Amino acid sequence: MEYTIGAAAARTRIKVPTIRYYEEIGLLPLPPRTESNRRLYGDAEIGKLNFIRHSRELGFQIEDIRELLSMAAEPQASCHQADSIVRNHLFEIDRRIASLQALKGELSRMIDECGHGRICDCRIIEALADHSLCHSEHSKPS
Amino acid sequence: MEYTIGAAAARTRIKVPTIRYYEEIGLLPLPPRTESNRRLYGDAEIGKLNFIRHSRELGFQIEDIRELLSMAAEPQASCHQADSIVRNHLFEIDRRIASLQALKGELSRMIDECGHGRICDCRIIEALADHSLCHSEHSKPS
DNA sequence: CGTACATCCTCTAGTGACTAGAGGATCAAG
DNA sequence: CTTGATCCTCTAGTCACTAGAGGATGTACG
Numbered sequence: 001m002e003y004t005i006g007a008a009a010a011r012t013r014i015k016v017p018t019i020r021y022y023e024e025i026g027l028l029p030l031p032p033r034t035e036s037n038r039r040l041y042g043d044a045e046i047g048k049l050n051f052i053r054h055s056r057e058l059g060f061q062i063e064d065i066r067e068l069l070s071m072a073a074e075p076q077a078s079c080h081q082a083d084s085i086v087r088n089h090l091f092e093i094d095r096r097i098a099s100l101q102a103l104k105g106e107l108s109r110m111i112d113e114c115g116h117g118r119i120c121d122c123r124i125i126e127a128l129a130d131h132s133l134c135h136s137e138h139s140k141p142s
Numbered sequence: 143m144e145y146t147i148g149a150a151a152a153r154t155r156i157k158v159p160t161i162r163y164y165e166e167i168g169l170l171p172l173p174p175r176t177e178s179n180r181r182l183y184g185d186a187e188i189g190k191l192n193f194i195r196h197s198r199e200l201g202f203q204i205e206d207i208r209e210l211l212s213m214a215a216e217p218q219a220s221c222h223q224a225d226s227i228v229r230n231h232l233f234e235i236d237r238r239i240a241s242l243q244a245l246k247g248e249l250s251r252m253i254d255e256c257g258h259g260r261i262c263d264c265r266i267i268e269a270l271a272d273h274s275l276c277h278s279e280h281s282k283p284s
Numbered sequence: 285c286g287t288a289c290a291t292c293c294t295c296t297a298g299t300g301a302c303t304a305g306a307g308g309a310t311c312a313a314g
Numbered sequence: 315c316t317t318g319a320t321c322c323t324c325t326a327g328t329c330a331c332t333a334g335a336g337g338a339t340g341t342a343c344g
Contacts, residue, residue, distance in 0.1 A: 004320080004321080005320090005321075006319090006320060006321080015302090015303085016320090016321090017302075017303065017304085018301085018302065018303085020322095020323095021301075021302060021303090025301090036309080036310060036311085036321085036322090037309090037310090037321085037322065038310085038311095038320090038321060038322075039321085039322095047271065050271065050272070050273075051270055051271045054270055054271070054272070054273050055270050056282060056301090057273075057280055057281055057282050058245055058248060058249065058270070058280065059242075059245055059282070061300080061301090062300075062301070068267065068270060071261055071267065072261065072267045072270075072271070074261060075260065075261045076260055076261070077260065077261050078259070078260060078261070079256060079258065079259060079260060079261050079263075079264035079266060079267070080258065082256075082261065082264060082266045082267060083253065083256050083258065083264075083266065086249055086252055086253055086256075086266055087253060089249060090246065090249045090250065090253065093242050093245055093246050093249065094246065096238075096242055097239060097242050097243060097246065100201075100235050100238055100239045100242070101239060103200055103201055103235055104232065104235050104236065104239065106200060107200065107228055107231060107232045107235065108232065110228055111225065111228055111229060111232065114221060114224075114225050114228075115221075116221065116222065116225065117220070117221060118217065118218055118219065118220060118221060119213055119214065119216060119217045119218070119219050119220070119221045119224065121221075122221035122224060122225075124221060124224045124225065124228055125210065125213065125214045125221070125224060128193055128196055128197050128200070128210060128214075129189065129192065129193045129196070129214070130192075130196070131192075131196050131199075138199055138200065139199055140198060140199050140201070141201045141235075146291080146292080147291090147292075148290090148291060148292080157331090157332085158291090158292090159331075159332065159333085160330085160331065160332085162293095162294095163330075163331060163332090167330090178292085178293090178338080178339060178340085179292085179293065179338090179339090180291090180292060180293075180339085180340090181292085181293095198330090203329085203330090204329080204330070
């Protein structure tokens with residue numbers, strides 16, 4: 001089967017400009033074109049696009065996906081490298097969860113302590129102004 | 143006390159270009175300058191910068207901080223609005239934690255099922271290619 | 285007093301992963 | 315034959331900075 005870019009977008013739930021963007025950054029190969037210069041995608045490209053979308057949904061970065069795609073293209077190679085990309089990603093997600101949970105604690109506390117009165121009595125503004133009122137360390141959640 | 147931009151940066155742990163950036167987007171007022179055109183900050187600006195840094199560390203967006211700062215400047219107003227900004231942010235953080243935990247589950251499963259052999263037998267690549275192998279729904283963690 | 289070197293200034297451009305829109309060509313349906 | 319959907323390329327915008335050029339000023343040391 002062959003698909004126009006719009007049909008490919010519909011099948012993969014990736015937007016048309018995003019598909020063109022993936023081509024531009026070399027994540028997708030240059031597809032053949034019709035006589036009137038329109039892109040034509042086959043089943044292999046649909047598969048790649050689904051792979052990309054799913055990996056993005058799982059939070060992988062484009063550069064990780066680039067590597068994972070090139071591994072997928074070499075079925076005889078060891079999967080050690082794929083394993084390590086996923087492991088690193090998992091580690092990063094753990095870090096983010098921990099950091100968000102610390103934030104959640106601080107913010108809940110701020111809300112609990114807010115007396116719902118005037119700004120001048122408000123612990124929220126006070127707490128934002130002064131980190132030493134915090135119970136935990138926190139750095140920007142990435 | 144008065145501080146050069148570098149001294150203000152050292153005291154607040156915000157980088158010099160970032161302070162200039164905050165000025166450019168109107169988050170910080172235009173500071174007075176020396177005869178040789180250098181910015182001079184007083185204690186009030188140091189306080190604002192600390193407020194900004196802490197709020198950023200807690201994950202607030204610049205536009206939220208802009209509102210929070212203007213509230214902090216009106217001590218007689220109700221803190222209802224501040225409360226609601228923080229509440230919304232907390233809600234968003236909860237959403238993110240839930241989404242990251244779903245991802246974590248999927249990725250852990252992928253790693254467990256990887257036989258550490260060849261790509262062609264690897265469940266990781268297979269799982270990435272096909273969302274229907276997933277146990278949970280997931281959308282991009284934002 | 286001269287000379288390093290740090291710090292300051294403004295300005296432009298880059299990051300990641302898209303998204304939005306202009307301006308124009310081509311296609312399919314009625 | 316016209317209408318409207320889809321396609322093309324290109325540029326610019328998003329967020330919150332970061333990096334670097336090119337030049338002026340300040341400070342410490344010999």
